[in-house]
């Protein structure tokens with residue numbers, strides 16, 4: 001069991017209340033978590049993906065570097081881009097993989113913050129509803145995982161979206177894998193609803209920074225490459241509502257890619273454990289600014305007008321840094 005400060009317990013309690021209240025609201029709206037920030041107009045957080053392997057494949061080493069950076073930045077929370085538990089998600093709410101890959105790995109004081117997570121394709125191979133169960137918060141109160149939801153952190157709103165059902169191949173050619181599609185079928189209606197809810201939430205957002213996060217890439221130079229259905233169905237919405245960043249995992253690497261038609265930046269953080277695939281066929285693309293074929297994670301530091309993104313490798317070294325003011329970002333286009 002994780003140890004908590006009094007403040008983090010109070011925070012978790014408040015988030016739980018917000019969760020209950022927003023659960024009762026209309027079903028056509030994404031659930032929204034109001035995350036109180038430090039009150040100084042800044043927001044700092046870490047982004048990690050593709051991680052839960054009971055500490056193996058350098059997961060524990062990445063965790064140690066997250067501890068150090070999390071402390072230095074006094075982070076507000078952690079975002080997970082999915083594929084939280086390998087190889088096949090959780091078998092149920094009592095699966096020891098939850099404690100062995102999450103609670104017992106990210107033990108540092110600086111990481112005792114809320115972890116907001118989406119599901120990845122591997123998470124759909126287990127008991128998909130286990131990771132979504134509020135019961136897990138009794139084991140480790142940091143854990144918040146829903147299919148799609150919004151984190152309202154004052155200067156930024158983060159729109160967490162469930163992208164796995166958009167990949168048709170998991171339905172048509174599942175190979176030896178058994179997916180748990182409870183709550184997703186019929187697929188077309190589910191996808192239409194995700195897009196409708198996302199568009200509604202984006203249209204109502206007044207946040208300075210709009211961030212959309214899913215498991216699968218829109219743009220990636222890594223093994224899986226671009227996800228065409230997300231290019232077709234998500235990208236126009238993200239451009240229309242001036243989304244600043246799209247963050248994802250799935251490819252086990254770190255990437256920074258720019259949209260060619262808008263200020264949108266694609267930030268890939270899927271390097272929480274197993275990496276070094278050696279599959280970098282797309283890295284010479286003009287839109288790719290950074291590609292790291294190894295373990296690591298990303299930090300995001302926001303003020304109302306400035307954003308700084310940093311990518312760290314397994315040794316904690318900053319491998320890529322990107323800084324832009326909101327004014328420049330939009331006036332440059």
Ligand SMILES: [Zn+2]
Nearest residue numbers: 083120121250
């Ligand atoms: Zn994946």
